[in-house]
Amino acid sequence: MSLSLSILASGSAGNCSVLRGEGGTILIDCGIGPRTAAQRMTELGVDSREVCAICLTHLDRDHFNPNWVRQIIRQGILVFCHEHRMDDLAALAGGEEEFVNLIRTFNGKPFSPSDGIELHAIRFAHDELGSHGFVIEGFGGRIGYATDLGHASAELVRRFRGVDVLAIESNYDPDMQLNSDRPAFLKRRIMGGKGHLSNAEALAAVRQILDQAEQQGQSLPGHIVLLHRSRQCNCPKLLRELFSADHRIRERLVLAEQNRPTPWLSARQRPVFRQLELHWA
Numbered sequence: 001m002s003l004s005l006s007i008l009a010s011g012s013a014g015n016c017s018v019l020r021g022e023g024g025t026i027l028i029d030c031g032i033g034p035r036t037a038a039q040r041m042t043e044l045g046v047d048s049r050e051v052c053a054i055c056l057t058h059l060d061r062d063h064f065n066p067n068w069v070r071q072i073i074r075q076g077i078l079v080f081c082h083e084h085r086m087d088d089l090a091a092l093a094g095g096e097e098e099f100v101n102l103i104r105t106f107n108g109k110p111f112s113p114s115d116g117i118e119l120h121a122i123r124f125a126h127d128e129l130g131s132h133g134f135v136i137e138g139f140g141g142r143i144g145y146a147t148d149l150g151h152a153s154a155e156l157v158r159r160f161r162g163v164d165v166l167a168i169e170s171n172y173d174p175d176m177q178l179n180s181d182r183p184a185f186l187k188r189r190i191m192g193g194k195g196h197l198s199n200a201e202a203l204a205a206v207r208q209i210l211d212q213a214e215q216q217g218q219s220l221p222g223h224i225v226l227l228h229r230s231r232q233c234n235c236p237k238l239l240r241e242l243f244s245a246d247h248r249i250r251e252r253l254v255l256a257e258q259n260r261p262t263p264w265l266s267a268r269q270r271p272v273f274r275q276l277e278l279h280w281a
């Protein structure tokens, strides 16, 4: 079995992705309720009772829904968060001992939430307390996962080059953001380099990652997934047009949705387009 990812839900109403390898099923964030997540996993052929770990990017409510606390305790799911957020996570569960015993922390070192899968955390500027993205490695595949990242650093580009699946936030269109009826402080928070990535910023980051991979002779990702699209300040049609201008992205593009899961995106699977191109060449 190869390492596979599906985005179960993505957007400000809740973020949750599922990772599957031989060793077990892992969630990245649990910002939708456990029942909704279970239904979407069933659609993908996964039993939610197989979830053995949840890795948290940060603790905003759209990434950690406290309705999970009971489920986590019942199922004995390990919950991984950055070491600086351990007390905050415990507080979200009212300090309940059974929950606190299931918390595991990560810092600068790689960690393994289940057999054969290793995560390397990358720190992002996001609001006061920051957020983390992950390079996920296992079963011969690599996935880059970055949401709520403020801005794309040179480190992010370097660490994500050569991944098999590239999942990155593309949150808003700047004109739609500026013209929205949102309060000025919120617009500043989102657009100020410590909030979310705009479409143009996400596109620039993806292109840099692809350029560097090509320069290094590494393969390009099989899938490029855009996460955390704002419902109010973005538009799927606009995103497709913008990203499809680069033919390398067009043939790999997947838009994550708030209300339905993406198909399984395999970290080993390569699109057939390459072969077709060769065939017609």
Ligand SMILES: [Zn+2]
Pocket: 011, 012, 015, 060, 062, 063, 148, 228
């Ligand atoms: Zn978020």
